[in-house]
Structure formats: C-alpha cells, structure tokens
Amino acid sequence: EAGVAQSPRYKIIEKRQSVAFWCNPISGHATLYWYQQILGQGPKLLIQFQNNGVVDDSQLPKDRFSAERLKGVDSTLKIQPAKLEDSAVYLCASSPRAGGGGTQYFGPGTRLLVL
Amino acid sequence: ELKVEQNPLFLSMQEGKNYTIYCNYSTTSDRLYWYRQDPGKSLESLFVLLSNGAVKQEGRLMASLDTKARLSTLHITAAVHDLSATYFCAVDVSDSNYQLIWGAGTKLIIKP
Incomplete structure (x- = not known):
C-alpha cells in the first residue's frame, strides 16, 4: 500500500513570496491533516479535512x-x-x-526555508 | 488548557542499558499514541494505547498506559544504537474532533 505522498520535498523562497505544497493521502482515507513542525517541537495542527470539508482550521493563520x-x-x-517565521517542515x-481519531499516517514532509 | 508533557526531553545513554520515557497529559483522552521520528524524516507510528492498563510491546520497546494517573511510559530494554531517534507521545480528545495534542518529544541518543 502506497503511503502519504508530498511534494516538493524542499523549498527555499524569499519572504513575501508565495508557495504551495501538495499532498496525496493513502487511498480511501477519509481524514487529512496538515501540520507545521518547527525544529525541536512537536507538530502543530493547521487544518483537518474530512473528505472535502473542513473540520478544524482554528490554528490556521488565515490571513x-x-x-x-x-x-x-x-x-x-x-x-x-x-x-521568516514560516520556516518549518x-x-x-x-x-x-x-x-477523526485513530492512527495518523504521515508523509515525508516539505521543508520550507524562508529567507 | 490541554497539555502533554514528556520527560526527559533529552536522553543520552549507552547501549545495553534500560530506560523509561514518561508522558503525562492533562485531560481525559480516548487514545494515546507513541510516534518515532528519525532526523530529517517523518513520523512513524509505534503504538496506540486504548484503555487503562494497556501494554504493547515491539522488540525492545514497551509502552503502557495508566488512565487514572494520566500517564504513559515508553520503556526501552537493552538499548541499541538503531533506537536513536526522537519519540513523541500524543493524545486525542473527542470533544476537539479528535485533534492530537502532542508532547514536545524526547530526543534519545544511544551511544555504541
């Protein structure tokens, strides 16, 4: 069974530029999560989807x-x-x-560096 | 505020020794998870503990859960270098859409 796929794996941009990340979950998985992980910390949930609806985006900086x-x-x-502070995985x-709930299966992550 | 606290946050030990990582959480939870993260890699699920007294073992790792004390332990027996990684515990909370609340992680270095 294929795992969670993410791309790109690495991205370097300058501040004020825009960037996009892509994720393909495990086939058949209903719930999808995006996390931000800053070096030395645990993951922080940004947004949770169930199918194509948003379940929780309370910690997403919507601006x-x-x-x-x-x-x-x-x-x-x-x-x-x-x-600059968006530099994270x-x-x-x-x-x-x-x-929701149950084991979450993680992709390899995208490392973002904002200069 | 929901909190998950791990200790120690950093552990350096010799191969062959035993040690325990502790995970305390501040609220009633349905499930407790242990994940492993190697440097520069993603998170790998190790254990899911579902009920009070649950114990799960794989290889040299054994996890247990005491829901009354709101405490989980991850015990390492006769450590080997390959177990060097950062270990995270997390709990999910049913009244928050089962959002995972994560500990800060325990960075484990096992010296040959």
Missing part, C-alpha cells in the same frame, strides 16, 4: 495560509505571502476514520 481538498482526495496548502497526514 496568509489557505488549504483545500478537492474531490476529497488530494490537498494543497498555500502560503501567501510567506514570512509541513507534514501531511491521513487516517481512515471519518470522524
């Missing part, structure tokens, strides 16, 4: 971050404009449970 999950499968996370995870 600059946006995310969508079209057709309940792939998802994109965008940052516009980027700030962006992790996508999926789980089979429609109501």
Whole structure:
C-alpha cells in the first residue's frame, strides 16, 4: 500500500513570496491533516479535512495560509505571502476514520526555508 | 488548557542499558499514541494505547498506559544504537474532533 505522498520535498523562497505544497493521502482515507513542525517541537495542527470539508482550521493563520481538498482526495496548502517565521517542515497526514481519531499516517514532509 | 508533557526531553545513554520515557497529559483522552521520528524524516507510528492498563510491546520497546494517573511510559530494554531517534507521545480528545495534542518529544541518543 502506497503511503502519504508530498511534494516538493524542499523549498527555499524569499519572504513575501508565495508557495504551495501538495499532498496525496493513502487511498480511501477519509481524514487529512496538515501540520507545521518547527525544529525541536512537536507538530502543530493547521487544518483537518474530512473528505472535502473542513473540520478544524482554528490554528490556521488565515490571513496568509489557505488549504483545500478537492474531490476529497488530494490537498494543497498555500502560503501567501510567506514570512521568516514560516520556516518549518509541513507534514501531511491521513487516517481512515471519518470522524477523526485513530492512527495518523504521515508523509515525508516539505521543508520550507524562508529567507 | 490541554497539555502533554514528556520527560526527559533529552536522553543520552549507552547501549545495553534500560530506560523509561514518561508522558503525562492533562485531560481525559480516548487514545494515546507513541510516534518515532528519525532526523530529517517523518513520523512513524509505534503504538496506540486504548484503555487503562494497556501494554504493547515491539522488540525492545514497551509502552503502557495508566488512565487514572494520566500517564504513559515508553520503556526501552537493552538499548541499541538503531533506537536513536526522537519519540513523541500524543493524545486525542473527542470533544476537539479528535485533534492530537502532542508532547514536545524526547530526543534519545544511544551511544555504541
């Protein structure tokens, strides 16, 4: 079974530029999560989708971050404009449970460096 | 505020020794998870603990859960270098859409 796929793996941009990340979850997984992980810390949830609807986006900085999950499968996370403090690893995870909960399976992450 | 606290945050030990990582959480939770993260890599699920007294073991790692004390432990037996990684515990909370609340991680270095 293929795991969670993410691209790109690495991205370097200058502040005020925009960037987008892509995630393809495990086939059949209803719930998709985007996390931000700053070096030396645990992951911080940005947004949770169930199928193509948003379940929780309370920690998403909506003035600059946006995310969508079209057709309940792939998802994109965008940052516009980027700030220095956005430098982090962006992790996508999926789980089979429609109501959330259960083991989350993580992709390899996208390392973002904002200069 | 929901909190998950791990200790120690950093642990350096010799191969062959035993040690325990502790995970305390501040609220009632349905499930407790342990994940492993190697440097520059993503998170790998190790254990899911579902009920009071649950114990799970794989290889040299054993995890247990005491829901009354709101405490989970990850015990390492006869450590080997390959177990060097950062270990995270997390709990999910049903009244927050089962959002995972994460500990800060325990960075474990095992010296040959």
